Amino acid sequence: MEILWWRGCPSWEEAIDLVREEMAAAGLDPDAVEDREISTEEGARTEGMPGSPTIRVNGRDIQPPGSNPIGLTCRVYRRRDGGTSALPDRADVRDGLMRAMEGSDAS
């Protein structure tokens, strides 16, 4: 589980908390989250970060980035209720974790 974040977008701490909570709920070690601050445009390009926060499970984004541009910007997440937010839907984080766990089980 990896979180790429940029300090210029204020939702990063909430995102880390959210992911840790969902990992704990899934029976995983919440301290296993790798959170990495991205502070330059070059770093964002190198990482392919479509805005902050970007959350990946086994390298796979929990939500397709859509029109979010690569760079130091706040990421727009589509919520399941149709709205937009600076944070992903909790259910998307959970589903991402479940997919990864099922994938691990099958391999």
Add this chain to the structure above:
Amino acid sequence: MQAKAATLQIGTLVPPLELPDTKGNLTTLPLPGEAPATVVFWTCNHCPYALAWHERLTDAARDYAVAGVRFLAVNSNDAERHAVDSLEAMRERVANENWPFPYLRDEEQGAAVAWGPRTTPDLFVLDSELRLRYRGAPDADHEDPAQNAAWLRAALDAILANRAPEPAETEPVGCSIKWKQ
């Protein structure tokens, strides 16, 4: 350019504002005494905070239009850094979403330097004499539509009743202004 941006104090007269809307029409603040209150807010097309609060701001604009309150939305972001904040993208958004207020393009970022918005959104609520009476966020939580821009509405209610808004300032929350490099 960011380091030069002003910090407006509550109670001071705000700087002039003259910017084109999405149709190219130059738009200004009302003349002193022309509107009982005016809301100037910085916003943009790419920021999740600005997007999340947008409907609450359009609702407030419609609700307070009957009292003569004017709303002006300003986008100062560098479109070279965020193409989605270009004039063309602003135009598309206004056309598709039936905005109840003009969406002004601050291409040279002069208005942002003069007013000093810190984030999108960042609200400046003026009284009839164009003095700054409230500055900050629309309400306490961009994630909660039930907040209904409560801080903004309270500020407008106070100004319309000739009282000082309380609080007069809150911390703006959102994305940074994308200054030209």
